[in-house]
Amino acid sequence: MQTLDALVADLVDRWTGDEQHPGDRGPGLIARLDQLALRTAQPRQAGGRSTPSSRPPASLDPVHWSTSIKAQARILDMQLRGSSHMQRWDRALKALPAGAEATGRVREVASTVGTWHSTVRTVLGLQAPSREMRGVRCLVCGQAAIHCRPDDDRPRAWCVNPDCEDEETGRPARYSGTRLYLLTRNTGQ
Template identity: 65%
Template sequence: MNSLDNLVRDLVERYTGDEQHPGDGGPGLISRLDTLGLRTRQPANGGHAPPGSRPPTSLEAVSWSQRIKVEAVQLDAELRGSPHTQPWYRALPAIPPGAENTGREREVRQTVSRWHGTVLTVLGLRGPSVHFRHALCLVCGQRTVYGRADDDRPRAWCINDACEDGDTGAPARYEGTRLYLLTENRVG
């Protein structure tokens, strides 16, 4: 599991990933969102594009990039306890020390981890997660379990903020044999 510093570094500076999923050392993930290649259907033999053709840039990537930047600026100001904001490229790297100073590392790490995962999914560097709508979380009993079936590491997790699993105090995570227990815990 990546540390908060490593997650921010992947987003802003260089995508290095972690031991199980190493990055390519290329530009930061936010930069990749901002410069995602054009995705359009070009009209055949010149002329006008047909109705319903895609816009010149990936609106999803642009939208996620802007959302993460806005949330990072707001979170940084909140952690600093200041009404004044700073640009996103300064705010994001300031989040780990701010989280440490306020004692909110766990909460902030979850937020930044969500941004990181979203960017990886939007960029196609990993597949989307799936809602296990028929499975109940073994800890909180809610239908709030999502998962990903990567070939090397199938896993699932609860997204209920009130779910606290054992010593970690974080929502439940399921891997290995525990994942199979979860899949047997189905409701009709």
């Protein structure tokens, strides 16, 4: 699990990742969303039926997520600072670790930034999307709120119930290895 500082650095500066999620040390993840080539449909001279720049054939998800994360980061930074002044998105993101520590909200902010980090990697195709495990109950809170990422090399699952709190970590329960096997046996009829 990456620290809040490392998650922010991955989003803004360079995607270095960690042992479990190695990055390529290229541009930050948000810059990758912003630089995706939203090419237009093929122009007539290339055999297509549309004029150049008429409409994007690709999904606008990268633009949507980039804009959304930037706006949320600016708002969260304002809340942490207790200010009505809004900073640029990159400065706001870089200020989150210090603001979270000053207000005692490190766990909450780390969870939010971790969600952004995972979302960006999913939108960019750097990780598989998560899936809901229907009918499977969390071993900690007992709710049917389990999501999983069925990667071939490292399958894992986690509880999405915000009230779930694992005794070991103080965060919502996470499952991998033998613990994941126990979870799949817990269908809670």
